[in-house]
Amino acid sequence: MSATDKVNLQDVKTAYTRIKSYIKKTPVFQDGEFDTKYGRNFFFKAESMQVTGAFKFRGALNAVLKARENGENINGLVSHSSGNHGKALAFIARKYGMKCVIVCPTTTPESKRQLIRDLGAELILCKPDFDERLQICMKIEKERPGFLYVSTCDDYDVIAGQGTMALELLDQVNDLDAILVPCSGGGMAAGICIAAKALKPDIQIYIVEPVGKELEKCLRAGKRLWPNSSGSINTIADGMRRYDLGHKTWPIVLELAEKDVFTITDEEAIEGMKYGFEHLKLVVESSAGTSIAAAMSSKLDTLVPRGRNVGVILSGGNVDFSNLPF
Amino acid sequence: MSATDKVNLQDVKTAYTRIKSYIKKTPVFQDGEFDTKYGRNFFFKAESMQVTGAFKFRGALNAVLKARENGENINGLVSHSSGNHGKALAFIARKYGMKCVIVCPTTTPESKRQLIRDLGAELILCKPDFDERLQICMKIEKERPGFLYVSTCDDYDVIAGQGTMALELLDQVNDLDAILVPCSGGGMAAGICIAAKALKPDIQIYIVEPVGKELEKCLRAGKRLWPNSSGSINTIADGMRRYDLGHKTWPIVLELAEKDVFTITDEEAIEGMKYGFEHLKLVVESSAGTSIAAAMSSKLDTLVPRGRNVGVILSGGNVDFSNLPF
Numbered sequence: 001m002s003a004t005d006k007v008n009l010q011d012v013k014t015a016y017t018r019i020k021s022y023i024k025k026t027p028v029f030q031d032g033e034f035d036t037k038y039g040r041n042f043f044f045k046a047e048s049m050q051v052t053g054a055f056k057f058r059g060a061l062n063a064v065l066k067a068r069e070n071g072e073n074i075n076g077l078v079s080h081s082s083g084n085h086g087k088a089l090a091f092i093a094r095k096y097g098m099k100c101v102i103v104c105p106t107t108t109p110e111s112k113r114q115l116i117r118d119l120g121a122e123l124i125l126c127k128p129d130f131d132e133r134l135q136i137c138m139k140i141e142k143e144r145p146g147f148l149y150v151s152t153c154d155d156y157d158v159i160a161g162q163g164t165m166a167l168e169l170l171d172q173v174n175d176l177d178a179i180l181v182p183c184s185g186g187g188m189a190a191g192i193c194i195a196a197k198a199l200k201p202d203i204q205i206y207i208v209e210p211v212g213k214e215l216e217k218c219l220r221a222g223k224r225l226w227p228n229s230s231g232s233i234n235t236i237a238d239g240m241r242r243y244d245l246g247h248k249t250w251p252i253v254l255e256l257a258e259k260d261v262f263t264i265t266d267e268e269a270i271e272g273m274k275y276g277f278e279h280l281k282l283v284v285e286s287s288a289g290t291s292i293a294a295a296m297s298s299k300l301d302t303l304v305p306r307g308r309n310v311g312v313i314l315s316g317g318n319v320d321f322s323n324l325p326f
Numbered sequence: 327m328s329a330t331d332k333v334n335l336q337d338v339k340t341a342y343t344r345i346k347s348y349i350k351k352t353p354v355f356q357d358g359e360f361d362t363k364y365g366r367n368f369f370f371k372a373e374s375m376q377v378t379g380a381f382k383f384r385g386a387l388n389a390v391l392k393a394r395e396n397g398e399n400i401n402g403l404v405s406h407s408s409g410n411h412g413k414a415l416a417f418i419a420r421k422y423g424m425k426c427v428i429v430c431p432t433t434t435p436e437s438k439r440q441l442i443r444d445l446g447a448e449l450i451l452c453k454p455d456f457d458e459r460l461q462i463c464m465k466i467e468k469e470r471p472g473f474l475y476v477s478t479c480d481d482y483d484v485i486a487g488q489g490t491m492a493l494e495l496l497d498q499v500n501d502l503d504a505i506l507v508p509c510s511g512g513g514m515a516a517g518i519c520i521a522a523k524a525l526k527p528d529i530q531i532y533i534v535e536p537v538g539k540e541l542e543k544c545l546r547a548g549k550r551l552w553p554n555s556s557g558s559i560n561t562i563a564d565g566m567r568r569y570d571l572g573h574k575t576w577p578i579v580l581e582l583a584e585k586d587v588f589t590i591t592d593e594e595a596i597e598g599m600k601y602g603f604e605h606l607k608l609v610v611e612s613s614a615g616t617s618i619a620a621a622m623s624s625k626l627d628t629l630v631p632r633g634r635n636v637g638v639i640l641s642g643g644n645v646d647f648s649n650l651p652f
Contacts, residue, residue: 027353029375048607049355281374281609281643317607324647 003190003252007156009198012163012191015062018069019161023058026050026165028172028311031280034295039306042295043173047165048284048317052091054084054239055165055188055315056152062161063150064092074098075146080105080126080133083112084239084316085152090119101147103136105129109238111320128232130242153187154246163191169311170199177308178204180262180291182315183215184240186249192313193256204304207253208262208294210235210269213243216261219254236266236325239287239316260303262294269293274326276314286325288314329516329578333482335524338489338517341388344395345487349384352376352491354498357606360621365632368621369499373491374610374643378417380410380565381491381514381641382478388487389476390418400424401472406431406452406459408564409438410642411478416445427473429462431455435564437646454558456568479513480572489517495637496525504530504630505637506588506617509541510566512575514641519582530630533579534588534620536561536595539569542587545580562592562651565613565642586629588620595619600652602640612651614640
């Protein structure tokens with residue numbers, strides 16, 4: 001069975017038709033000094049400028065609009081989120097006059113929690129344990145009539161929605177050789193894999209992860225090596241604290257992404273974020289800093305020849321300015 | 327005598343031909359939420375993303391390249407600067423293997439001073455008094471053979487260089503009705519007036535100033551009401567601390583800009599800057615915050631009808647992140 005049996009390029013294109021009048025076609029930035037220093041042509045895709053400040057809006061909106069198209073009578077949205085998915089859902093709920101409940105781990109920065117509350121959503125705090133979060137969501141979906149649970153990543157409609165950024169990026173940049181993609185649960189990585197590999201089979205999709213995730217070991221072994229019930233990774237990249245990939249995203253990433261993974265320390269993520277602020281003049285969060293750090297890393301030299309065109313996904317820009325790490 | 331006797335659209339076009347392979351064509355951003363809230367279509371021109379992080383690079387580069395074209399044997403650059411002009415000159419000097427001396431008032435943030443030093447320039451600190459700064463520069467130009475003094479604003483080549491951003495903006499946005507331009511010595515305001523009014527005579531150029539400058543009073547009186555020897559304005563917008571316009575920029579602004587001026591308080595500039603970070607996801611300095619604040623102001627309602635297209639110049643993005651004002 002192939003990864004594309006469940007979600008394919010056509011699903012991503014249909015998702016784009018569905019959401020494109022509501023999302024931003026996010027701009028792509030280049031930086032000549034960066035290119036000279038690191039020896040390739042880098043194309044920074046600023047999902048930080050997406051509606052609600054992160055790529056999450058694409059997938060969440062696709063899932064909600066598709067459920068509505070299918071005649072589901074939805075009057076509320078529920079999910080768990082470390083921030084950006086929650087903000088996206090709360091924004092969508094407000095837009096369509098629905099209720100919204102976000103189950104949020106206590107490790108989520110207060111600034112992100114407040115953004116969700118400001119959009120009118122109900123916030124339920126829980127331990128940073130993935131299984132507990134999911135159980136609370138399931139309970140709410142069951143108990144409150146008309147509530148739809150929208151997964152942060154492990155849903156084919158969410159994956160197709162995130163993949164729309166690859167449609168844009170391959171349209172914006174001619175002859176892209178590789179893409180560096182930050183990864184938590186894997187929704188964005190899977191979506192980009194599905195769309196980009198279908199449009200350009202020789203493109204290389206490299207996953208960027210925080211230290212502790214050990215995705216490369218799993219990809220090389222060809223199997224999930226994470227414990228079933230996982231806590232959370234101790235990383236500054238607050239959008240990337242989940243250990244394992246989802247059960248729907250994992251087979252896609254395994255089949256289509258490169259086996260070499262960029263594993264980023266906190267110090268490197270902060271350096272990447274700082275570069276974004278100081279030189280790109282873009283507000284980017286630490287999770288986006290990880291992909292800039294990957295672009296700066298010597299590992300890229302071993303994988304992608306000099307002179308090639310490399311896309312760098314800047315996943316989000318929701319930052320607590322009272323607590324900048326640099 | 328008309329303002330355009332000394333510098334005109336053709337000079338701006340020639341400047342653009344001269345500098346365009348070195349500068350960035352800076353992007354223009356829109357924000358649907360901002361447009362809805364403030365009732366017009368706003369186009370944010372991100373000179374914050376210009377080489378060296380501010381529009382100053384355009385004018386300084388044009389002046390230096392033109393002097394070289396004219397056969398002047400230049401081996402050093404000197405000017406006074408509160409930061410961005412100095413950074414631009416230091417960058418140009420390093421690029422062409424010249425020496426560089428920047429006379430810098432003690433009120434300039436340390437972060438901006440360090441950026442100038444990092445580019446290899448010699449920094450001379452002085453009192454924040456415009457006349458003293460100028461005298462030190464003149465002495466250096468006289469005493470050091472081959473040194474060229476490049477004015478921050480009061481030079482027709484600098485004015486023509488800054489005007490190139492209006493060529494871009496009017497090409498990037500169809501049917502622009504007005505532009506909001508932050509103003510200190512007036513080089514950018516004059517350049518934009520020259521280019522934009524020649525290309526589109528009915529466009530309105532509105533000056534944005536910090537409290538204390540009292541430019542509107544001067545424009546309405548049709549004469550310079552500033553004391554000859556001026557100190558500096560006490561404003562958070564560290565790129566806008568000069569009281570008076572230059573003697574070359576003033577007649578251009580008087581003839582071509584609107585008489586209504588947007589006068590911005592520190593609190594408003596900070597709100598504008600904060601909006602830039604939080605919603606546009608752009609790193610903008612407080613001087614750029616003044617033009618965002620002007621776009622948010624109720625005064626705009628009295629001057630530009632709803633539904634019109636308004637350009638907003640984001641002058642720079644050189645920010646001290648350890649000292650954000652919000």
